[in-house]
Amino acid sequence: MENISMKDVAQKAKVSTATVSHVINETRYVAEETKKKVYKAMKELDYQPNSVARSLRSRKSNIIGLLVPLVASDTSNFFFMSIANGIEQVLKENGYNLILSNSSEDLSIEQDQIKVFNSQLIDGLIIAPVDSQKHDYKENLRGNYPVVFIDRQPKELTSDTVLIDSGAGTYKAIELLISKGHTKIGFITGPLGITTSDERLQAYKNALKNNNLSYDESLVKIGSATFDKGHSFTKELVEETGATAIFAANNIMTMGAVHYLQEKDIPIPDKVAIIGFDDYDWLRITSPPLSVVKQPSYEMGKKAVELLIKRINGSKDPYDVHRLPSELVVRGSC
Amino acid sequence: MENISMKDVAQKAKVSTATVSHVINETRYVAEETKKKVYKAMKELDYQPNSVARSLRSRKSNIIGLLVPLVASDTSNFFFMSIANGIEQVLKENGYNLILSNSSEDLSIEQDQIKVFNSQLIDGLIIAPVDSQKHDYKENLRGNYPVVFIDRQPKELTSDTVLIDSGAGTYKAIELLISKGHTKIGFITGPLGITTSDERLQAYKNALKNNNLSYDESLVKIGSATFDKGHSFTKELVEETGATAIFAANNIMTMGAVHYLQEKDIPIPDKVAIIGFDDYDWLRITSPPLSVVKQPSYEMGKKAVELLIKRINGSKDPYDVHRLPSELVVRGSC
DNA sequence: ATGAAAGCGCTAACAC
DNA sequence: GTGTTAGCGCTTTCAT
Numbered sequence: 001m002e003n004i005s006m007k008d009v010a011q012k013a014k015v016s017t018a019t020v021s022h023v024i025n026e027t028r029y030v031a032e033e034t035k036k037k038v039y040k041a042m043k044e045l046d047y048q049p050n051s052v053a054r055s056l057r058s059r060k061s062n063i064i065g066l067l068v069p070l071v072a073s074d075t076s077n078f079f080f081m082s083i084a085n086g087i088e089q090v091l092k093e094n095g096y097n098l099i100l101s102n103s104s105e106d107l108s109i110e111q112d113q114i115k116v117f118n119s120q121l122i123d124g125l126i127i128a129p130v131d132s133q134k135h136d137y138k139e140n141l142r143g144n145y146p147v148v149f150i151d152r153q154p155k156e157l158t159s160d161t162v163l164i165d166s167g168a169g170t171y172k173a174i175e176l177l178i179s180k181g182h183t184k185i186g187f188i189t190g191p192l193g194i195t196t197s198d199e200r201l202q203a204y205k206n207a208l209k210n211n212n213l214s215y216d217e218s219l220v221k222i223g224s225a226t227f228d229k230g231h232s233f234t235k236e237l238v239e240e241t242g243a244t245a246i247f248a249a250n251n252i253m254t255m256g257a258v259h260y261l262q263e264k265d266i267p268i269p270d271k272v273a274i275i276g277f278d279d280y281d282w283l284r285i286t287s288p289p290l291s292v293v294k295q296p297s298y299e300m301g302k303k304a305v306e307l308l309i310k311r312i313n314g315s316k317d318p319y320d321v322h323r324l325p326s327e328l329v330v331r332g333s334c
Numbered sequence: 335m336e337n338i339s340m341k342d343v344a345q346k347a348k349v350s351t352a353t354v355s356h357v358i359n360e361t362r363y364v365a366e367e368t369k370k371k372v373y374k375a376m377k378e379l380d381y382q383p384n385s386v387a388r389s390l391r392s393r394k395s396n397i398i399g400l401l402v403p404l405v406a407s408d409t410s411n412f413f414f415m416s417i418a419n420g421i422e423q424v425l426k427e428n429g430y431n432l433i434l435s436n437s438s439e440d441l442s443i444e445q446d447q448i449k450v451f452n453s454q455l456i457d458g459l460i461i462a463p464v465d466s467q468k469h470d471y472k473e474n475l476r477g478n479y480p481v482v483f484i485d486r487q488p489k490e491l492t493s494d495t496v497l498i499d500s501g502a503g504t505y506k507a508i509e510l511l512i513s514k515g516h517t518k519i520g521f522i523t524g525p526l527g528i529t530t531s532d533e534r535l536q537a538y539k540n541a542l543k544n545n546n547l548s549y550d551e552s553l554v555k556i557g558s559a560t561f562d563k564g565h566s567f568t569k570e571l572v573e574e575t576g577a578t579a580i581f582a583a584n585n586i587m588t589m590g591a592v593h594y595l596q597e598k599d600i601p602i603p604d605k606v607a608i609i610g611f612d613d614y615d616w617l618r619i620t621s622p623p624l625s626v627v628k629q630p631s632y633e634m635g636k637k638a639v640e641l642l643i644k645r646i647n648g649s650k651d652p653y654d655v656h657r658l659p660s661e662l663v664v665r666g667s668c
Numbered sequence: 669a670t671g672a673a674a675g676c677g678c679t680a681a682c683a684c
Numbered sequence: 685g686t687g688t689t690a691g692c693g694c695t696t697t698c699a700t
């Protein structure tokens with residue numbers, strides 16, 4: 001199929017390319033008569049504007065980049081995919097497109113991907129950074145597009161940031177367990193040093209303190225965020241430490257924890273109560289249905305886009321950290 | 335930040351832009367000395383090639399479009415997200431980027447998105463079509479890029495197509511249930527008329543026939559693919575039709591079915607056996623762990639990319655339908 | 669072994 | 685109310 005350009009349309013409609021452009025973009029007055037001729041020619045030629053040429057000239061691509069750390073494990077991806085969904089929705093309403101990119105939770109891959117984005121390809125970037133604590137993103141992210149960080153707080157506030165206040169939900173969860181009479185509450189988490197883990201552990205400590213329970217280090221298990229670690233930590237907590245309640249600070253370890261309890265036929269919540277992290281449809285069909293701290297992932301995506309578009313449109317407001325509330329969903333497991 | 339162009343690099347290195355271009359793309363011989371000068375200038379200026387300009391000139395964007403039908407419901411998305419993962423991986427290995435786009439399972443949204451893609455933006459498209467039976471995609475998809483259909487077979491073979499042979503897995507599942515002595519096997523499916531549903535129902539019928547069981551229409555429940563329908567169909571099958579085994583032909587209805595059985599405390603598999611569709615990590619923590627027909631979603635994504643890249647590179651092979659095998663994963667629910 | 673220059677398709681400043 | 689035209693940054697033909 002041949003490629004129809006604006007020139008062809010202009011010729012057919014017997015006008016200039018400027019007029020065609022202005023008709024398409026409604027960017028200056030064009031007489032009704034002329035407009036009609038142009039529309040007719042476009043239709044007859046089946047003209048498709050070339051968005052690449054438009055981007056080059058107008059220095060605007062209407063494309064937004066999204067860079068998330070997906071790893072092979074299904075479950076963690078789900079959280080980011082839900083964010084992607086929120087982003088995509090709002091973007092579309094505003095006439096933008098989305099380029100999805102994956103850092104695989106690997107800093108050097110992430111940097112490569114950022115380099116791709118630094119080539120005039122995108123109008124803005126939303127990123128869940130791999131290493132928000134040690135790495136400095138300023139040097140990579142010096143493309144001329146605005147950036148919004150999500151889920152993980154970079155050490156310096158160089159861009160808008162959207163986080164989920166997962167501490168609040170965790171605090172409520174621990175208090176609920178305490179109110180049910182639990183005094184030995186195990187806490188399972190992935191590696192510390194990333195904002196999300198740190199903040200959940202802190203909330204755990206605070207909840208204990210404010211309820212006059214002492215903090216017992218042996219009840220806190222820290223390790224890589226895997227199904228197996230969730231499983232083995234729970235085993236240790238139940239068998240060795242005598243915990244009667246478990247809080248798992250991320251979705252994968254939650255699954256491992258539940259798996260252990262089911263495998264050993266330990267009655268939930270009668271013998272051991274459990275509260276997990278992140279809410280999905282399928283938690284309704286575990287038995288008993290799992291109580292969880294729910295993160296508003298879709299809303300986070302939405303918020304990120306809103307901030308980004310504001311920046312693209314020139315906002316010079318000081319950078320800010322936005323925190324979305326997490327929520328405790330109580331089902332049968334506690 | 336100012337924008338460094340090739341011209342700036344050329345000036346600094348005291349060569350022509352042609353030479354710079356050839357150094358970058360390794361597209362003709364350049365003396366080592368000259369190369370060094372160019373690299374040095376690029377580094378000093380921190381030059382980032384402008385990919386938009388490159389696309390315009392070379393008529394190649396190195397971007398692939400992916401158009402999938404995501405709906406609000408978590409669970410169905412999972413399948414496509416897993417495909418997206420496979421696609422993304424292989425694409426990256428080949429130096430391509432991915433534009434993710436969502437048709438929301440809505441034909442008119444899908445057509446709008448295709449129009450966006452028809453503007454020189456992408457080098458190829460992978461699409462899970464919304465309406466593969468009635469709608470003719472030829473008219474929309476007349477951009478000058480190759481297309482690969484996935485998951486759903488269009489009525490005419492106008493492009494490469496990658497499907498999952500979900501009939502084979504279904505057949506095996508039904509035979510397994512029969513071998514366990516079940517004669518009243520309920521079959522729950524979403525709307526017919528899409529290739530995936532049709533083929534699963536057909537496999538069900540074949541399995542019955544080949545095992546000398548008569549086909550009983552009252553055991554087959556067809557309705558919209560929702561959690562609630564899965565729930566109510568199972569109720570009907572168990573309470574009214576006296577089914578002792580249930581096969582659910584998609585993941586959402588599988589969840590609804592399991593939920594009903596758990597709600598009523600119906601022992602699985604002793605009173606009612608169940609086999610569902612699509613495999614996820616979390617099926618390990620349902621009780622009992624669910625047996626399912628597993629679709630190789632990641633592999634489908636991979637295969638689709640391979641076919642697409644072959645076409646982009648000029649392959650003129652006749653179009654073909656590729657079928658990936660589905661697999662029966664036997665756990666405790668049957 | 670390298671350079672000059674045309675031109676991809678569009679937008680927008682300037683002209684009338 | 686519309687046309688002319690420069691130029692976005694790059695690739696590539698033609699020339700030397």
